[in-house]
Amino acid sequence: MFESLKRFCGSRFITCKSYYPKSTNDILKLKKGKYIPRGEGNSYVEASFSSESTSLNMKNFNKILSFNKSKLSVEVQSGVNLGDLYNFLLKEGYYISIQPGYPYISIGGCIAANVHGKNPHKDGLFQNIVSEIKLFDLKKKKIITLSRKKNSKLFYLTIGGIGLTGIIISAKLLVKKLKSYSIEKKALVVNNFHHGIKLINSEKKKNDMFYVWIDLSGNNLNKSRGLLFTGNFINDKKEKKDLLISKKRLINYKLNFYNFLSLKFINKIFYIKEKSNKIINLSSFLFPAIQNKIYFSLFGSNGLIEQQFIIPFKYIKYFSNKLQILLKIEKPLIVLATIKIFKGNQKYLSFSKDGYCITFDYCNNQKSKEFIGKLYSLISECKGISNIIKDDCIDEEIVSKQYKEKFKNFKKLIFKHNHQTSLNSNLSNKIGIT
Numbered sequence: 446m447f448e449s450l451k452r453f454c455g456s457r458f459i460t461c462k463s464y465y466p467k468s469t470n471d472i473l474k475l476k477k478g479k480y481i482p483r484g485e486g487n488s489y490v491e492a493s494f495s496s497e498s499t500s501l502n503m504k505n506f507n508k509i510l511s512f513n514k515s516k517l518s519v520e521v522q523s524g525v526n527l528g529d530l531y532n533f534l535l536k537e538g539y540y541i542s543i544q545p546g547y548p549y550i551s552i553g554g555c556i557a558a559n560v561h562g563k564n565p566h567k568d569g570l571f572q573n574i575v576s577e578i579k580l581f582d583l584k585k586k587k588i589i590t591l592s593r594k595k596n597s598k599l600f601y602l603t604i605g606g607i608g609l610t611g612i613i614i615s616a617k618l619l620v621k622k623l624k625s626y627s628i629e630k631k632a633l634v635v636n637n638f639h640h641g642i643k644l645i646n647s648e649k650k651k652n653d654m655f656y657v658w659i660d661l662s663g664n665n666l667n668k669s670r671g672l673l674f675t676g677n678f679i680n681d682k683k684e685k686k687d688l689l690i691s692k693k694r695l696i697n698y699k700l701n702f703y704n705f706l707s708l709k710f711i712n713k714i715f716y717i718k719e720k721s722n723k724i725i726n727l728s729s730f731l732f733p734a735i736q737n738k739i740y741f742s743l744f745g746s747n748g749l750i751e752q753q754f755i756i757p758f759k760y761i762k763y764f765s766n767k768l769q770i771l772l773k774i775e776k777p778l779i780v781l782a783t784i785k786i787f788k789g790n791q792k793y794l795s796f797s798k799d800g801y802c803i804t805f806d807y808c809n810n811q812k813s814k815e816f817i818g819k820l821y822s823l824i825s826e827c828k829g830i831s832n833i834i835k836d837d838c839i840d841e842e843i844v845s846k847q848y849k850e851k852f853k854n855f856k857k858l859i860f861k862h863n864h865q866t867s868l869n870s871n872l873s874n875k876i877g878i879t
């Protein structure tokens with residue numbers, strides 16, 4: 446069948462062939478051709494489709510296969526979504542420690558993008574909780590078991606492999622026992638970007654989860670007040686198991702409501718509303734995006750562009766000085782700005798490095814794209830890296846400049862692995878892996 450597919454909060458629809466296999470037998474019967482696995486299709490980039498390939502939608506692979514409390518391990522099919530797994534584990538009093546900010550994404554997508562959660566400094570990337578993967582190898586036409594001991598090269602290439610090594614059928618994940626179902630959410634006042642960086646360092650070891658939000662609507666790092674949110678498990682007498690409700694479609698309004706004036710107002714309201722400390726459900730802290738769906742709708746029919754990058758610790762001063770100049774000249778409309786802190790070695794294209802992770806959301810228009818282009822040069826100059834699963838403007842040149850040997854190596858290994866079969870998406874085309 447044909448479907449019109451688009452990236453999360455994007456505007457461009459692409460007509461693609463798609464197929465919903467019901468079993469591994471269906472996958473086994475696939476004819477020679479170009480394919481790309483697809484989870485929930487909720488990436489900010491066109492990672493799970495292209496007009497040249499058939500999108501293999503893994504929706505029917507939605508079973509939780511086993512749960513072993515003594516081994517702290519759960520085995521799931523790759524199409525299980527994070528929210529459903531969250532609900533299943535919560536009922537049992539467990540959770541996975543690395544959960545991106547949106548529950549309607551698949552476990553296959555989490556593995557293939559090697560995602561991070563609310564405290565990458567402490568928990569690292571998704572690879573840390575994956576103990577085994579069953580991968581359908583299109584070339585060999587069979588399922589291979591991958592782990593740190595078995596086929597370890599392919600294991601590491603598949604995690605963060607953006608779907609280019611084969612089809613993840615299922616995976617074993619490590620779980621943790623929940624300390625409680627409630628989170629004490631505190632908001633510390635951040636005077637500006639520089640203060641945010643200082644605070645994040647003093648808070649990094651004290652909290653289960655944390656991140657900084659700043660108001661950059663004035664394009665001035667010195668006058669960008671914000672809040673540092675910390676989240677810690679707390680025993681609360683009134684606590685209850687807060688199950689996530691089922692997915693509702695994201696609606697994009699026709700018009701874009703964000704401009705400098707409205708943004709100043711929205712940020713002011715957000716600051717006042719969020720400044721108080723409160724006790725909230727775990728899901729509210731983990732998945733802020735579902736309570737603030739309106740945020741995405743307000744970008745209008747053109748949608749949003751997200752840019753996320755890591756600046757190594759020692760370059761942050763240089764980076765912020767240069768960024769300030771760029772902001773003054775270019776005057777971009779940065780709708781959302783957040784900071785996290787990362788720790789970890791970088792492998793292939795995985796988004797990991799010791800440094801500060803900065804995320805900017807923009808309206809999808811030419812002016813934003815021009816600013817993003819200029820920011821890439823600064824990120825590269827500071828030895829930083831951009832997150833390829835979040836950044837729709839990225840291309841081969843940028844990835845090559847920022848990921849250097851690691852990109853070359855990844856490309857080489859993917860070509861070697863995929864000899865004669867074709868796994869290909871718009872993202873892989875964009876970064877020159879075709």
Ligand SMILES: Cc1cc2nc3c(=O)[nH]c(=O)nc-3n(C[C@H](O)[C@H](O)[C@H](O)COP(=O)(O)OP(=O)(O)OC[C@H]3O[C@@H](n4cnc5c(N)ncnc54)[C@H](O)[C@@H]3O)c2cc1C
Pocket residue numbers: 453481482483484485486487488489492493503523524544545546547549550551552553554555557558559560561562606607608609611612613614734834870
């Ligand atoms: C609102 C929002 C908040 C987010 N927050 C975070 C965050 O905090 N941290 C973070 O790291 N990311 C975050 N993300 C990004 C998101 O986690 C990734 O884009 C994730 O890959 C999306 O999963 P999906 O199931 O929608 O994948 P898709 O978009 O369907 O696919 C993503 C990639 O995974 C591959 N893939 C999917 N299924 C399989 C499979 N079965 N076998 C092999 N490959 C497969 C695809 O080929 C593709 O390359 C966020 C995204 C949104 C929309």
